Each structure stands twice: as C-alpha cells, then as structure tokens.
Amino acid sequence: MNPVSDRDQILVRLMSAAALRARVLSENVANQNVPGYKRRVVSFEDELRARVAAGRDVAGLEPRIEADLKSPSSPDGNNVSLELETNGLRENWVAYEIYAAMLQSRNNVLQTAITGGQ
Amino acid sequence: MDPLTNLFSGLRTSSSAMSAERTRIDVIAKNLAYAQVTHMPDGSGPYRRQVVRFSTVMKRAAPGTKPEPEGVKVDRIEPDQVTPLERVYSPGHPDADAQGMVTYPNVNPTSEMADLITAVRAYESNANAADGFVKMAERALRLAQ
Numbered sequence: 001m002n003p004v005s006d007r008d009q010i011l012v013r014l015m016s017a018a019a020l021r022a023r024v025l026s027e028n029v030a031n032q033n034v035p036g037y038k039r040r041v042v043s044f045e046d047e048l049r050a051r052v053a054a055g056r057d058v059a060g061l062e063p064r065i066e067a068d069l070k071s072p073s074s075p076d077g078n079n080v081s082l083e084l085e086t087n088g089l090r091e092n093w094v095a096y097e098i099y100a101a102m103l104q105s106r107n108n109v110l111q112t113a114i115t116g117g118q
Numbered sequence: 119m120d121p122l123t124n125l126f127s128g129l130r131t132s133s134s135a136m137s138a139e140r141t142r143i144d145v146i147a148k149n150l151a152y153a154q155v156t157h158m159p160d161g162s163g164p165y166r167r168q169v170v171r172f173s174t175v176m177k178r179a180a181p182g183t184k185p186e187p188e189g190v191k192v193d194r195i196e197p198d199q200v201t202p203l204e205r206v207y208s209p210g211h212p213d214a215d216a217q218g219m220v221t222y223p224n225v226n227p228t229s230e231m232a233d234l235i236t237a238v239r240a241y242e243s244n245a246n247a248a249d250g251f252v253k254m255a256e257r258a259l260r261l262a263q
Contacts (some may be wrong), residue, residue, distance in 0.1 A: 030135030
C-alpha cells in the first residue's frame with residue numbers, strides 16, 4: 001500500500017489551488033483603484049468534483065485563472081467588488097484550514113503507524 | 119506555480135498596493151493643506167489639486183508565458199486641469215485682480231475627504247489580505263509539526 005494516498009494528493013492540490021486563489025483575489029483587492037482593471041477568479045473545485053463524481057482521472061487537472069467580465073463595471077471600467085474579494089478570501093482561508101487539518105490528521109495516523117503509538 | 123510562490127507573491131502584491139494607497143493619502147493631505155494657496159512660490163498662480171493615477175504592474179513568469187499582474191504602482195501624479203479653479207470676489211486680497219476677483223485652488227474638501235475614505239479603506243483591505251497570506255504560510259508550516 002502506498003502511504004501517500006490519492007486522497008492526500010487531492011488535499012495537497014486543493015491547498016495549492018486555495019493559495020493561488022488567495023493570490024488572485026488579493027490582486028483584485030490591490031487593483032481596486034486601477035482604471036480599466038477586470039477582476040479575475042480561480043476555478044478548480046467544481047471541475048474536480050465533477051471529475052471525481054464521474055470517476056474520471058484528475059491527474060491532469062490544473063486550477064484555471066479566468067477574467068470575470070460579467071460583474072458590472074464602475075464608470076472607470078474597473079469591476080473589482082471589495083465585498084466579493086474579501087468574502088472570497090475569507091471563505092478561501094477557511095477552506096485552506098480545513099484541507100490542512102484533514103492532511104494533518106492523515107499525517108498523525110501515519111505517525112502513529114510508524115512509531116507504533118509510542 | 120507552487121503554493122509558496124503564490125503566497126509570497128501575493129504578499130508582495132498586497133504591499134505594493136498599500137504603498138500606492140499611502141502615496142494617494144499623502145497627495146490628498148497635500149491637496150487639503152494647499153486648499154487656500156492662491157499664490158504658488160514659483161509664480162504659477164493658485165495651487166491646482168493633484169490626482170494620483172494607478173496602474174497594474176505586469177510580469178512575465180517565464181519566456182513565452184502570458185504576463186501576470188504582480189502588483190500596483192503609482193503611474194503618475196498629475197495636476198487636475200479639468201476641475202475649474204474657484205473665483206471669489208475679495209478686493210482686499212493681495213492676489214485680487216483688477217476686478218477684485220481672487221482665483222482659489224480647485225480643491226473641494228468634501229470630495230478630498232471622500233477620496234481619503236476610499237484610500238484608507240483600500241489600504242486596510244490590502245493589509246487584511248497581506249495578513250491572510252501570513253496565516254496561510256503559518257498553517258502550512260504547522261503541518262510539519
């Protein structure tokens with residue numbers, strides 16, 4: 001049995017995607033006063049969920065950065081919404097904590113197996 | 119890009135925006151301080167309010183890849199030539215013209231204060247985002263314990 005399971009791999013990739021999303025949403029926050037800037041979002045989890053549900057391979061799946069052209073722009077052409085960005089960041093931090101906690105509990109189990117509970 | 123690079127470059131993005139917003143706060147403070155200056159020392163007449171223009175800093179991660187936004191910088195600080203200067207009748211003023219009119223700067227304290235609130239909010243939201251990156255990096259570090 002390979003101790004590093006597929007589930008751990010998925011958790012690590014979810015954490016990476018969350019780190020990328022934190023960066024992209026913070027870029028939106030940073031650019032809130034730049035005329036013409038269009039906010040960007042990261043998509044990953046929905047596609048991952050769909051692939052896992054369909055029993056398809058998830059190895060080649062990478063998070064994607066997409067421009068959000070649907071949100072309404074202010075007169076200077078900027079469509080950053082501070083509410084969307086900060087709430088997205090908050091949600092993202094919580095998700096990151098959850099993935100980290102799950103990964104850690106796996107590590108604790110492995111640790112117990114290695115040391116025999118000593 | 120690996121997660122740590124994302125966390126650190128995110129932190130840099132937030133700090134670049136914080137320093138840009140700080141510049142804007144400084145310029146607003148200057149506009150408010152100069153609101154009554156009818157006579158600039160260089161002889162150019164009344165003070166004109168200054169406006170800060172931001173732009174996105176783009177960086178190419180590797181040759182052949184698309185440039186990625188990497189932060190924000192102050193592109194230009196330029197005088198506001200659109201808002202008209204204010205004319206006030208005040209014949210006793212040393213800068214009054216033949217008709218007794220004095221030209222005052224085009225600084226409107228109300229709109230400067232509104233801009234100041236926007237800039238301070240932006241500064242805070244970026245500080246918050248920067249804080250998040252530190253928390254995420256710390257959490258990743260705790261995994262090893």
